[in-house]
Amino acid sequence: MGAWRKTAGVVVIGGGIVGASTAYNLAKRGIKDVVIMEKDLLAQGSTGLSVGGIRQQFSHPANILLSRESVRVFEHFQDEFGVDIGFCRAGYLFLAQHEETWQEFLTSVKTQRQFNVPVEALDPDEIRQRWPYLNCDDIIGGTFGPEDGYADPYLAAMGFADAARKLGVRVEEVTRVTAIRLSGDRVLGVETTRGPISAPVVVNAAGPWAAEVGAMAGLDLPVSPCRRQAFMTQPFDRLPHPVPMIIDQDALFYLRGAAPNLILGMSDPDEPSGFNLNVDREFMERVVEVAVHRAPILEKARMLKGWAGLYEITPDDNPIIGEVPFLKGFFCAVGFSGHGFQHGPAVGRIVSELISRGRTDFDLSPFSFDRFQKTPGRRERRVV
Ligand SMILES: Cc1cc2nc3c(=O)[nH]c(=O)nc-3n(C[C@H](O)[C@H](O)[C@H](O)COP(=O)(O)OP(=O)(O)OC[C@H]3O[C@@H](n4cnc5c(N)ncnc54)[C@H](O)[C@@H]3O)c2cc1C
Secondary structure (H helix, E strand, O other): OOOOOOEOOEEEEOOOHHHHHHHHHHHHOOOOOEEEEOOOOOOOOHHHHOOOEEOOOOOOHHHHHHHHHHHHHHHOHHHHHOOOOOOEOOOEEEEEOOHHHHHHHHHHHHHHHHOOOOOEEEOHHHHHHHOOOOOOOOOOEEEEEOOOEEOOHHHHHHHHHHHHHHOOOEEEOOOOEEEEEEEOOEEEEEEEOOEEEEOOEEEEOOHHHHHHHHHHOOOOOOOEEEEEEEEEEOOOOOOOOOOOEEEEOOOOEEEEEEOOEEEEEEOOOOOOEOOOOOOOHHHHHHHHHHHHHHOHHHHHOOEEEEEEEEEEEOOOOOOEEEEOOOOEOEEEEEOOOOOHHHHHHHHHHHHHHHHHHOOOOOOOHHHOHHHHHOOOOOOOOOOO
């Protein structure tokens, strides 16, 4: 920890991928005096616990655009940041069991192709041919994105943070923001466990804690934390690596390679909101059961470990990005609903533009703070 400075140009609350990318992009645009406040250590929140999936197969055009931009950053990460994040282009295979899901896939494929996303629509026989280990008896069809894949989310966030530091960004770890200082409709700075900081701009990039930070500014942000568990097998050589990210949309189950291991996960629709991070053995058994149904060879796999992290969920599964209309200087980049790792690069660029230029070319209306008071917007359908 360096000497404490009582002023900053921009305070970024949260040292996950979103905060780190925002700070880096601000510094790259020449914004001086940016500081990241992190209550724990960098990239140990949702980002470090994520399974690192990167895909362009979304249903909402705005999410496809965030992906199109972010995937280019991941592709060239080593050139820009000097860090190998292990981006494995194994592809993403989405599977549909129900007709309604399949119809949604086909509609999304049309939208994705409008944005030049390479995506194939496959029938069960084609899926069986290409991934013979999959049980397709109850599958109507699937879509495959060959440009999609996965990377190491911790290394990516640390890549952004280290590059930000080199450009002069201060990082204050083990420093919790405890209050937002306001005067009328303006932000004046923050109070922290190590003292106050005056700043005309504050960014809420607090991930699952976004609503807590919003409340410090008198806001009611509809962002709920919710546990998601993931499990890793012991090394398993019965599947040809690289194993794509395989998502059984109707079971909310996924499987991906992490050579020589595999990662399995599933969302529990009955999981209550909250900060519970326990790993639940009974749930692991349910995940294994679904995994063995989808890929019977997995009966021979042995589990190595499990972990739990938090999604940060909004009512329409889309993020909230931008300056709060009635609170000058207070920006949000929150509520990524399970896809914030992969959208971090583009979001950082967009928020940094809003702060440095007062505008961005990206149409943020689907992600606006006040959309929940208006007619419900289009929700993101491709959420696991
Ligand atoms: C099991 C699992 C799998 C996932 N898989 C994927 C995936 O495949 N692809 C994908 O794109 N996304 C995935 N996600 C979602 C992804 O992890 C998140 O959307 C993303 O990491 C959010 O990044 P963030 O920077 O907003 O939040 P975080 O990484 O949580 O960072 C927020 C930071 O803010 C800090 N903070 C909070 N309050 C304060 C405060 N008052 N003062 C100071 N600091 C504070 C926290 O300590 C934290 O470090 C997954 C999540 C989980 C749990």
